Amino acid sequence: xxxxxxxxxxxxxxxxxxxxxxxxxxxxxxxxxxxxxxxxxxxxxxxxxxxxxxxxxxxxxxxxxxxxxxxxxxxxxxxxxxxxxxxxxxxxxxxxxxxxxxxxxxxxxxxxxxxxxxxxxxxxxxxxxxxxxxxxxxxxxxxxxxxxxx
Numbered sequence: 001x002x003x004x005x006x007x008x009x010x011x012x013x014x015x016x017x018x019x020x021x022x023x024x025x026x027x028x029x030x031x032x033x034x035x036x037x038x039x040x041x042x043x044x045x046x047x048x049x050x051x052x053x054x055x056x057x058x059x060x061x062x063x064x065x066x067x068x069x070x071x072x073x074x075x076x077x078x079x080x081x082x083x084x085x086x087x088x089x090x091x092x093x094x095x096x097x098x099x100x101x102x103x104x105x106x107x108x109x110x111x112x113x114x115x116x117x118x119x120x121x122x123x124x125x126x127x128x129x130x131x132x133x134x135x136x137x138x139x140x141x142x143x144x145x146x147x148x149x150x
Contacts, residue, residue, distance in 0.1 A: 004131075015108050022104060026097055027071060033101050035064045036090065039074050040098040044087035055139060073097065 016031060023033050034054055039045060045053075051061035065088065068074045073094035076086040090098065113121050138148055 008128075008131075011112070015112075018108070019104065023101070026100075028097075030064070032064050032068055035061070036068060036073055036094055036097065037101050037105065039068075039088045040090045040095060040101075043089050044077075046085045046087060050088060055136075057143070068094070 019033055020029050020031070023029070026033075028036065035050065038050055038053055042050075042053075047061055047065060048058065050065070051058050054061065056064075065074065069076065071093075072091055075089055075091055077089055078086055113124075116124070142148060
């Protein structure tokens with residue numbers, strides 16, 4: 001069987017490494033830029049939904065969010081309905097950084113897909129969505145404390 005997940009992993013790690021180097025001057029490391037981008041794109045998102053969106057555990061998300069908050073890039077605000085839920089919002093400083101992060105993401109996407117036709121890009125996208133949905137089943141199962149059977 002082809003090692004598709006290894007290829008996907010290598011692509012993800014290479015792009016993450018590039019981003020960590022390029023965003024070092026912004027003091028965004030260890031994937032923190034992912035959180036800031038998602039918060040800018042989804043202002044008011046709660047921590048639990050953000051963790052689910054990025055596919056990390058709550059503890060990992062909490063550490064990244066705390067660091068972004070300490071850096072003055074995001075802020076937590078009480079939800080008017082449920083006081084337990086605090087929405088995450090970019091600060092002015094966070095919003096100023098977002099366009100740079102977006103340009104980097106767009107550039108990485110363009111480089112990764114160069115040489116592919118529109119149809120090939122659509123096919124890759126659709127297939128990766130199917131793969132992600134398959135993996136999400138196991139991710140949710142294990143996240144709830146269950147074990148997978150091999």
